[in-house]
Amino acid sequence: MKKFLLLSFVLFSFYAKAQKQTFESPNLKEAVSKQKLVAIIPFDAKITYKKQPKNFSAEANRDQEKTLSKSIQSSLYTFLLRKRDDYRVQIQDVDKTNILLKKAGIVDKLDEMTKDELAKILGVDAVLGGKYEVEQTKSEAGAIASTIIMGGFGGKTGTGTLTLTLNDGATGDLLWRFFKTLDDNITTSSDDLVEHMMRKVSRNFPYSK
Template identity: 30%
Template sequence: MKKIICFYLLTFMVVSQVSGQLQFFKNADFEKIADAHETIATVPFLAKVNLLPEQMDTISTGELANLEKSEGESIQKAIYAWFLQKQEKGKLSVAIQAPLVSNARLEASGIDHKNYLAYSPTELARILGVDAVVMGYYETNQPKAWQQKNGDCEHKNEGTGLAVINFSIFNAEDGELLVKFRNGIAAQNESPNEEIIQALMKKVSKRMAYTKI
């Protein structure tokens, strides 16, 4: 019980520190570089899942790894959906490659979530055949894949969840960092990753060179 209380206190402290705070970097030449871009792609995000001690007792190391893989792919799809939504409304200056295509090309080159950091953004972009690559890190204590697996059972966390995202876009030609932001959001445990990404991306859309306002 003491461990569980400590976990919730730590979660509350982290949520208080990161929720609403946005750390944002934008390359001074982003607009100029983006003018030459036609297609971008996002790779599965690296994900870290924080579970309660009692939940950790019911999951193996392999299952946790698969859970984190699922969360990373879910964020990839949610980001794609956000860009696609902008594209369909005529508010995106580039095309966004479908995750199905991106992941198939990565897999064909022997690249997955375990080793893709061994490749430079330029190498990944060449394999994907795009002008820029979206990649990053995602951390949550309310994994959606866990909730889908366990439904409303006792293993599901209660109350507010924490989602923290580190999001970067790299130029394919020279690997230059174009945009980087880190933000946290407190979300109710029933909030899907799509809603979390929508909330996070809304904060930076006006500063994205690809987005037509």
């Protein structure tokens, strides 16, 4: 019985660690103390299917990924704006961020740019971004992005991972990273998704007062 309990504890600890991981650079505190303005860039959103729907359209799926990317970006901005008294930095308006990215012709080329290059274009001290990857497990359920954006989904419909990263604007170095595995019971809109994530990082978010 003792061996069973010990094994259960080890497996539980491993599972919990796999579900949530945080990285902090040794230079984090020094770097963020000098930062005043942060930009949130569109998230890298990826939608896949365990079993591809019969009427699957690659083009429509890409469009939904782009919409989801901007939706999470906007939700994160709204959250940080609403909690601005809790943080020591200002967040650049995401509309301004996206306009500057569009003017620079790199809206669809963010993965080809270094974070310090992006910070220079955006005129900010740091870049906050991330990745959201989700696998739809119900092939008959339509695209998961539409469901999230329109107000959420219930039951066991998909599994996903959410990553939030903070890069220094001057050097491009990764200062902080938060990774979370989302189980397939989560019921959420993009606002709820961000709320869920930020509750998990609230204690060690780099800009918390």
